[in-house]
Amino acid sequence: MTSRDPRVPDWQALELSKTWADELDLARPSGLWRFLRSIFGQRRQVVVDAGHDLFRAIPKYALQEFHNLPNGNYSSRIARGYITGFDRAMLGSMHRIRQEIAERVTDAKAVLDIGTGGGKLAAAVQSVGVADVWGADVSPYLLKHAATDNPGVSFIQAPAEDLPFTDQRFDAVVVSFLFHEMPPKYVKQALAEAHRVLRPGGCLLIAEPSENQLLPVKLASLLTAKGWRHWYFKSLASRVYEPFVMAWHKQNKPAMFAEAGFELLQHRDEIPINFYSLKKRSTT
Numbered sequence: 001m002t003s004r005d006p007r008v009p010d011w012q013a014l015e016l017s018k019t020w021a022d023e024l025d026l027a028r029p030s031g032l033w034r035f036l037r038s039i040f041g042q043r044r045q046v047v048v049d050a051g052h053d054l055f056r057a058i059p060k061y062a063l064q065e066f067h068n069l070p071n072g073n074y075s076s077r078i079a080r081g082y083i084t085g086f087d088r089a090m091l092g093s094m095h096r097i098r099q100e101i102a103e104r105v106t107d108a109k110a111v112l113d114i115g116t117g118g119g120k121l122a123a124a125v126q127s128v129g130v131a132d133v134w135g136a137d138v139s140p141y142l143l144k145h146a147a148t149d150n151p152g153v154s155f156i157q158a159p160a161e162d163l164p165f166t167d168q169r170f171d172a173v174v175v176s177f178l179f180h181e182m183p184p185k186y187v188k189q190a191l192a193e194a195h196r197v198l199r200p201g202g203c204l205l206i207a208e209p210s211e212n213q214l215l216p217v218k219l220a221s222l223l224t225a226k227g228w229r230h231w232y233f234k235s236l237a238s239r240v241y242e243p244f245v246m247a248w249h250k251q252n253k254p255a256m257f258a259e260a261g262f263e264l265l266q267h268r269d270e271i272p273i274n275f276y277s278l279k280k281r282s283t284t
């Protein structure tokens with residue numbers, strides 16, 4: 001930590017207001033009905049305590065019911081369920097990619113995980129011996145769980161497109177499943193911010209959903225495990241609400257990364273994850 005770093009809130013002591021998704025009584029038919037209607041039916045406007053500083057900082061586009069979750073990432077209960085449910089739904093692939101990313105940054109002293117959610121990537125980075133690990137996200141509910149589960153990581157509320165760190169603060173920036181949840185204009189700003197907070201030569205590692213999972217599944221491929229995985233992830237992707245995912249898939253990523261001042265070292269596209277390893281160019 002340096003004297004110019006942002007203050008890290010005491011998340012565990014912080015009381016967050018309950019939202020309607022916390023109040024759902026799933027033991028009662030009416031509560032269960034409301035829950036199921038939210039997951040399978042029409043999405044609603046996310047409701048948060050707009051008067052509170054922590055909620056004023058959230059970009060409008062993030063206040064949606066992503067993944068059909070009741071009140072999106074904005075309730076203690078659903079955020080907790082999401083942290084475990086996401087990994088289960090991804091059949092172990094998130095765990096594997098987080099481990100791979102962590103192992104690629106073992107030499108780093110300071111690493112930032114943007115869009116950290118429940119903090120699992122930041123925790124994986126810390127577990128390989130990186131001393132100074134930060135996680136940034138916009139959802140206070142996810143951050144509170146992240147800080148409770150991973151006390152050795154510094155968690156702050158900050159949008160990827162406006163990071164409260166000094167220039168060249170980090171040796172590596174890591175991102176898992178964030179950019180496809182942002183409108184393209186803000187992805188570009190977030191890349192500019194990642195570039196600014198990285199030291200020259202520092203690395204940016206990105207894992208995002210693969211567009212290949214949207215391709216038609218060949219019937220004959222269902223005789224193989226690979227074919228079933230493709231069918232499963234295609235079905236999952238077509239059912240969850242992700243308003244900006246198609247815009248992300250359409251981006252010319254190599255051009256976008258180059259424009260932001262990064263050199264693309266490696267790209268691996270496998271269902272369900274697209275992985276990019278990038279390096280901040282010394283001069284842009």
Ligand SMILES: C[S@@+](CC[C@H](N)C(=O)[O-])C[C@H]1O[C@@H](n2cnc3c(N)ncnc32)[C@H](O)[C@@H]1O
Nearest residue numbers: 062073115116117137138139159160176177178
């Ligand atoms: C799909 S989750 C991924 C969470 C985590 N990285 C993981 O792999 O488990 C996307 C996360 O991005 C966060 N997020 C969305 N827009 C953001 C933004 N502009 N800045 C920072 N975080 C954002 C959400 O709150 C959510 O926690």
